[in-house]
Amino acid sequence: xxxxxxxxxxxxxxxxxxxxxxxxYDTSESNYYLFWYKQPPSRQMILVIRQEAYKxxxxxxxxxxxNFQKAAKSFSLKISDSQLGDTAMYFxxxxxxxxxxxxxxxFGTGTSLTVIP
Amino acid sequence: DAGVTxxxxxxxxxxxxxxxxxxxxxxxxxxVSWYQQALGQGPQFIFQYYEEEERQRGNFPDRFSGHQxxxxxxxxxxxxxxxxxxxxxxxxxSVGTGGYSSGxxxxxxxxxxxxxx
Numbered sequence: 001x002x003x004x005x006x007x008x009x010x011x012x013x014x015x016x017x018x019x020x021x022x023x024x025y026d027t028s029e030s031n032y033y034l035f036w037y038k039q040p041p042s043r044q045m046i047l048v049i050r051q052e053a054y055k056x057x058x059x060x061x062x063x064x065x066x067n068f069q070k071a072a073k074s075f076s077l078k079i080s081d082s083q084l085g086d087t088a089m090y091f092x093x094x095x096x097x098x099x100x101x102x103x104x105x106x107f108g109t110g111t112s113l114t115v116i117p
Numbered sequence: 118d119a120g121v122t123x124x125x126x127x128x129x130x131x132x133x134x135x136x137x138x139x140x141x142x143x144x145x146x147x148x149v150s151w152y153q154q155a156l157g158q159g160p161q162f163i164f165q166y167y168e169e170e171e172r173q174r175g176n177f178p179d180r181f182s183g184h185q186x187x188x189x190x191x192x193x194x195x196x197x198x199x200x201x202x203x204x205x206x207x208x209x210x211s212v213g214t215g216g217y218s219s220g221x222x223x224x225x226x227x228x229x230x231x232x233x234x
Contacts, residue, residue, distance in 0.1 A: 004159075043205060045160070045225035091159050103211055103223060104150070104173055107159030 002027045002094050006108035013082045014116050020067075021077045021111050023092030034068065035093040035105070036077045038086075048090070051075065082115045089113075121146075121210050121226035129232045130198050138193040138229045142210030146224070149191040151183065152207040154228070160207055166191050167213065195231075203233045 003026045013019035025034070036048040051059045051068050058066050063083075067076045079086055092108040122141045130136050142149050148167045152160035162175035166185035185191045189210075195202055205228040 042227055043207075044227045045207065045209075047222065093159075103148075104162045104165065104175070105152070105160065105209075105223075106162070109157070109159050 002029070002096070002106040004092050004094050004106050004108035006092055006111050008111045009109070010112045010114070012114040012116055013079075015082055015084060017082055018078060018080045019082055019113065021079075021090055021092075021113065023075045023077070023108060025073050025075065025092070025094050025106075027073070027094065029096055031096075033095045034066075034075045035095070036064070036066070036075075037091045037093055037107075038088045039091060039110070040088040045091070049077065079113075084115050084117060087113060087115045121208055121224050123206075123208050123226040123229050125229055126227070127230045127232075129234060131234055132198055132200060134198050135194065135196045136198060136231060138195075138206050138208075138231070139190065140193070140208030140210075140226060141190045142208075143224045146210035146212055147189050148211045148213060149185060149189065150209045150211070150223075151191070151193045152209065153177070154205040154207055155201075156204070163193070163206075198233045200233050203231060205230055 005024045032053045034051045038046045038048050049059050049061045049064050051066055058068050063080045065078045089110045089112050091110045094106040120143050124139045150165040151163040153163055154160040163177050163181055164171050165173040169185045180196045182194045207228045208226045209223050211223045
């Protein structure tokens, strides 16, 4: 079974500062994908960034980057130059790689991030 | 291009009643997954429909059932509602049931809020 753990229920950051959200996961799979999703008050899940486990290079998307430590099963999200629009719930998610198992997400419990003006 | 649309947005039901939630996938998508997100929790996978059949199922009782129509839209039915069924129900659409790839982004709808009283 796959589990995803987010140990920070709430975090806050000053506007323009940098913040890091933590995520650990447990799996016996060797190939998989990891994701960070943002859920604003509208409740729609929005993809922030994704990482293929077989890639050693950490993914980056503009102000968002990850620190993927496969051996430690850790997948943290760094948000640089935080903006007020970054205020949302952030979910870490796992997906198996095998094509015959569909594309089911396993989500963590989320971290509520507040950007303070 | 419309994204994933869900209806109704909000609804209130009484314990023991039955409810039907609806989802229209993003144009070009043929696979629909349903997730339950209880307050303060991450989404939990209910099931996935492809080619009008249930392909994968999470750890949910038989009270939760679904259907997919030839136009790829889907319904989630919950019978004998319990107070614990109160949650946000999210629909996600994608292409096929194969493993995630950079060309198969999964899109979420804004969800249906169900309150059971």
